[in-house]
Each structure stands twice: as C-alpha cells, then as structure tokens.
C-alpha cells in the first residue's frame with residue numbers, strides 16, 4: 532500500500548499522472564457524482580473519470 536497513491540475509480544482508465552490520460556466528465560452521472568440519488572459507481576462519486584486521450 533502506498534498512502535500517496537490515489538485509488539482508481541472503476542471508470543478510470545489509468546492513473547492521473549500517466550501520459551495520454553486526462554480527466555473527463557463521467558458519462559454515467561454527467562459530472563454530478565450521483566446517479567438516481569446514489570453515488571455513481573463509475574467515477575466513485577467524484578463526477579470525473581480518467582480517460583485515455585487520442586485513441587483507445
């Protein structure tokens with residue numbers, strides 16, 4: 532376990548410091564962090580997901 536490492540959300544495609552990966556609005560909750568009153572499981576309630584840029 533590394534305390535300085537942020538756990539990835541299920542919708543994340545890679546670590547935030549990885550090349551070619553950037554934050555994007557979660558397509559499941561549209562950035563709200565909740566879906567139908569419940570915490571979004573795709574982004575973990577953050578409203579953001581990490582997606583690969585430029586393919587993939």
Ligand SMILES: [Zn+2]
Pocket residue numbers: 557558559560561562564565571572573574575576577578579
């Ligand atoms: Zn979400």
